[in-house]
Amino acid sequence: MKVVFNESHRQHHPRNFLVSGARHDSPEVPGRADALLAAARDAGHDLMAPVRDFGLAPAAAVHTPEYLQFLQNIYPRWRRIEGASDEVIPNVHPNGCGAGYPDSAVGQAGYHMADTACPISEGTWSAALAAADLAVNAAQLVLDGAPAAYALCRPPGHHAFADMAGGFCFLNNSAIAAQFLRRHLEHVAILDVDLHHGNGTQGIFYERADVLTVSLHADPARFYPFFWGHAGERGAGPGLGFNLNLPLPRGSGDEAFLLALEPAFARIRAFAPAALVVALGLDAHEADPLAGLAVTSDGFTQIGRAIGSLGLPSVLVQEGGYLNDALGRNLTNVLGGFEKARGA
Amino acid sequence: MKVVFNESHRQHHPRNFLVSGARHDSPEVPGRADALLAAARDAGHDLMAPVRDFGLAPAAAVHTPEYLQFLQNIYPRWRRIEGASDEVIPNVHPNGCGAGYPDSAVGQAGYHMADTACPISEGTWSAALAAADLAVNAAQLVLDGAPAAYALCRPPGHHAFADMAGGFCFLNNSAIAAQFLRRHLEHVAILDVDLHHGNGTQGIFYERADVLTVSLHADPARFYPFFWGHAGERGAGPGLGFNLNLPLPRGSGDEAFLLALEPAFARIRAFAPAALVVALGLDAHEADPLAGLAVTSDGFTQIGRAIGSLGLPSVLVQEGGYLNDALGRNLTNVLGGFEKARGA
Numbered sequence: 001m002k003v004v005f006n007e008s009h010r011q012h013h014p015r016n017f018l019v020s021g022a023r024h025d026s027p028e029v030p031g032r033a034d035a036l037l038a039a040a041r042d043a044g045h046d047l048m049a050p051v052r053d054f055g056l057a058p059a060a061a062v063h064t065p066e067y068l069q070f071l072q073n074i075y076p077r078w079r080r081i082e083g084a085s086d087e088v089i090p091n092v093h094p095n096g097c098g099a100g101y102p103d104s105a106v107g108q109a110g111y112h113m114a115d116t117a118c119p120i121s122e123g124t125w126s127a128a129l130a131a132a133d134l135a136v137n138a139a140q141l142v143l144d145g146a147p148a149a150y151a152l153c154r155p156p157g158h159h160a161f162a163d164m165a166g167g168f169c170f171l172n173n174s175a176i177a178a179q180f181l182r183r184h185l186e187h188v189a190i191l192d193v194d195l196h197h198g199n200g201t202q203g204i205f206y207e208r209a210d211v212l213t214v215s216l217h218a219d220p221a222r223f224y225p226f227f228w229g230h231a232g233e234r235g236a237g238p239g240l241g242f243n244l245n246l247p248l249p250r251g252s253g254d255e256a257f258l259l260a261l262e263p264a265f266a267r268i269r270a271f272a273p274a275a276l277v278v279a280l281g282l283d284a285h286e287a288d289p290l291a292g293l294a295v296t297s298d299g300f301t302q303i304g305r306a307i308g309s310l311g312l313p314s315v316l317v318q319e320g321g322y323l324n325d326a327l328g329r330n331l332t333n334v335l336g337g338f339e340k341a342r343g344a
Numbered sequence: 345m346k347v348v349f350n351e352s353h354r355q356h357h358p359r360n361f362l363v364s365g366a367r368h369d370s371p372e373v374p375g376r377a378d379a380l381l382a383a384a385r386d387a388g389h390d391l392m393a394p395v396r397d398f399g400l401a402p403a404a405a406v407h408t409p410e411y412l413q414f415l416q417n418i419y420p421r422w423r424r425i426e427g428a429s430d431e432v433i434p435n436v437h438p439n440g441c442g443a444g445y446p447d448s449a450v451g452q453a454g455y456h457m458a459d460t461a462c463p464i465s466e467g468t469w470s471a472a473l474a475a476a477d478l479a480v481n482a483a484q485l486v487l488d489g490a491p492a493a494y495a496l497c498r499p500p501g502h503h504a505f506a507d508m509a510g511g512f513c514f515l516n517n518s519a520i521a522a523q524f525l526r527r528h529l530e531h532v533a534i535l536d537v538d539l540h541h542g543n544g545t546q547g548i549f550y551e552r553a554d555v556l557t558v559s560l561h562a563d564p565a566r567f568y569p570f571f572w573g574h575a576g577e578r579g580a581g582p583g584l585g586f587n588l589n590l591p592l593p594r595g596s597g598d599e600a601f602l603l604a605l606e607p608a609f610a611r612i613r614a615f616a617p618a619a620l621v622v623a624l625g626l627d628a629h630e631a632d633p634l635a636g637l638a639v640t641s642d643g644f645t646q647i648g649r650a651i652g653s654l655g656l657p658s659v660l661v662q663e664g665g666y667l668n669d670a671l672g673r674n675l676t677n678v679l680g681g682f683e684k685a686r687g688a
Contacts, residue, residue, distance in 0.1 A: 021429025085365025096440015226451030
């Protein structure tokens, strides 16, 4: 499979991760991409640099102008605040209580950042834009006729809303790829198999019927992102019925995951998209440090095979999946299963 | 003046205050109440314990059932989370992006807490409920015929929304007092002279025409609470025109403050309330550590005199005002000015 990749992600290396009020090191480290790249190389995939720089336009088709400006400029503004932390970390949020758009750096951080898992440092913007560009390049390969392409994106994207960062994510790479495909294709589906609900992706397309969003994930009742991902969230307005959430009980393994793929696939087939974007998290694995589900490495082979059996032109976009001994193998397995099903 | 007070506030002693991503000690300490009490005693005011325990009902007339349950129960739930901080500090927020109500402690903390300036410890709920009860007792004294009464509340209240804590505040003491007065009086006005915009109070009454809310404060363009307090926020629905914000440039002194009281008073007189609640912050003072405005101690005498000259039955509720050498004197001055204008 074509694997689009470059080294720009190294500019983003978040240090802070506040969990239940306590500081931890962020697990969203450059080493993740190294492990994935090594696995893709070892498996003999077709590694390539992005062919074109698509610039800001694909991201601007999904995100708001204020938010893009914020991501681009907040770091130097933040550092000018006396006593401010090294990274941009929000501490005051409108929480939707009828708020106006704030002028100040602190206010804008709270407005555009949902949580403390997406600290912004000097290189964050460049890295996030480069990750989105990888996803767009993979989409272009598929538009040009490749049956599938995989974008090795870091930072991930699926928790980023049109107007808000969250959960290690800044630009929604999967949503940007889907919207880019939409320029040429009438219907596009996104299947999110990351451990966590794709809340940003859901939010971006919630009122649209042209992009179907389907997410399998650990039940948000007791898991990030807490506020989104319940089965009752079905889309709104023209998008009603075009969002499908399939929450799984914490600790679910292969059987439950593969079983939940069935209604996901039924919905995707009924929608008859011209292409599929797979938000490919690998953190549903039993050894992932975020410890939400218990999919095995063999399970990832089966997941890949099942997705491949849909027979759709597919853009696979890397989402979560954190350092553990099986991370590279799980990528190899899911890509291998996919290609086997496609007869590649 | 009758001063209602007790020692219950000591159960709440917040330790954490995250500002621009960095940890500071909270300035909202029990010593604030000690300084205010000593000043009230020295000035010969009529100190008294609350006469009655009004229980939960007055708070429940302003806040949501889920929020009250959260405040009451979150601490032990939080402490059961492995590795959680000593105090409840939120780290993930819905920020209004179409969120459902979360089940988990971490989710509910983000849902019900706007920022990191309102950590919840074991005694927070008792202290907050006791503070609200002081405000209700002061309101009862005024309903019983006292020209004015002062509730020495801690923690403060005016940043607390119906459903959300923020900025050192949990229960909105001023709003609870106003709503309690409304059981007997048709129109009640709230005048907020705290350094910060009374965003919670505004939020609670934003769509109501029976409680006029007026706030003077440092311009939120570069000051907490950032998202609220602009002049354009005028109320909504039936409440349109019943919210008045008078933001002042950072560093404004006596002259600007007293000048802004004129349109405030004109609006209050036109509303013809049967009683006034004064959200009495003292942090607009030039020596206050939160450093937003530059009102002098003499300025507080004039502010008190001006408010007294309205001639309305008045419930004065302590809001902000942080430890500095002038804190007690500023209370003495504002109460003294008020009583002088009333001919007491």
